[in-house]
Amino acid sequence: MSAWNAGLIAVLISFAGPMTLILQAAEEGGLSPEVTVSWVWAASVCTGITTIIMSLTMRLPMIAAWSIPGSVLLISGLQRYSINELVGVYLIVGVASIILSVTGVFSRIVALVPTGVTNGILAGILLPICFQAVSAGQHIPVMAVTMLLAYLVARRFAPLFAVPVAMLFGVATLILLGGLESVGTLVVDSPVTHPVWIAPSFDTGAVLSIGFPLLFVTMAGQNLPGIDMMRSFGYRFNARAALTACNIGGVVFSPFGLHSANLATVTGVVCAGPESHPARRARYVAGLAAGIFYIFAGMIAPVIVTLMTMISAAALAMLSGLVLLPALTTALTTLFKYQLRAPRAGLNVGLEAGIVALVVTASELTIMNISAPVWGLMAGLLVHLILAGTGLRPGLKRPPPTKPPITSHSDPSQPQQATPTVYTTQ
Secondary structure, eight states: OHHHHHHHHHHHHHHHTHHHHHHHHHHHTTOOHHHHHHHHHHHHHHHHHHHHHHHHHHTSOOOEEEOHHHHHHHHHHTTTSOHHHHHHHHHHHHHHHHHHHHHSHHHHHHHHSOHHHHHHHHHHHHHHHHHHHHHHHTTSHHHHHHHHHHHHHHHHHOGGGHHHHHHHHHHHHHHHHTOSOOOOSOSSSOSSOOOOOOOOOOOHHHIIIIIHHHHHHHIIIIIHHHHHHHHHTTBOOOHHHHHHHHHHHHHHHGGGTOOOEEEOSHHHHHHHSTTTOSSGGGTHHHHHHHHHHHHHHHHTHHHHHHHHHTSOHHHHHHHHHHHHHHHHHHHHHHHHHSOOBOSSTTOBHHHHHHHHHHHHHHTTOOBTTBOHHHHHHHHHHHHHHHHHOSOOOOSOOOOOOSSOOBOTTSOTTSOOOOOOOOOOOO
């Protein structure tokens, strides 16, 4: 029961937090209710099936997720490109991700990009959404204050549940203030999802502007923390196989609206930790449970979307910004903690390159139909090359597991692993 409970909590955290980004992107992009429901269905069912397959075959609590930075990119991307052009981008990014994962090229490419630049870009993507949350708060200040206090208190005593708790208090405040919009019927005709096939269309500008940043932030900003989280618990697994499974799922479900699939971090912590089950070899059940709950949620996506549409646009913007605060904290903390130093004293090369990448990315600069994250990457790399003078090199070495690696066949009587580093992206 503890493993099933962990799986349910993981799903609730996903829908209380990252799902709001999908709905905000769909609303600002003017997507029809049918396409929005299909997107939610694709994200949920792909995550569920991939999670079940990985957990069963590896006998480990392997949890999949959809990309949070990718969702943020689409909030602006859907205002510039049609959903058909974005589906074309999803397919190209998915195929490229499969190739990079299978060949192992991804690990070597990411190793060349300094950690400061990577985290600067990630922080630059997240900052504008957090700024929008602050602006939205002036329209509903009581809800803003209530959510912030609930979030901080929960972060103090139960960090993993901070976002769901804040959302619960925010919705309760809206109800008390009469701020929920009444919805008499479902957004679509049936409470059961009917997926919508979206024919892909290929646009060079969309591929350069959205595709490249989506590939980079998903692989470097989501998959690597997911791998590190599992290894910090002492699990040994085939990372290439796990990444390939997620990317294949992303390609299969992309014509129904899914932008990407990747390894989870926070929801993975819930299922991989000792709270899910005292015996390590039994924790894969939490992955199976999460997968089943994800699939069920996808089947009733019209109900979920209908409930979420009762929340005003300002409240949805606040929820989205609150969801991203932990991820923004992690990106900024890593940026300032790990620095490369040039031969000349006083130059923090990684930090300066990361700050430039952050500023350019957060500016939402668009030149030649290419979006700010690409220019942020180029600017950060240029600064690093000029200041370091010795070429690119990784800015952060990932430490080995604190305990001997284990597999699903390990003896459950072994001592529990050390507390892992808790990443704060999904």
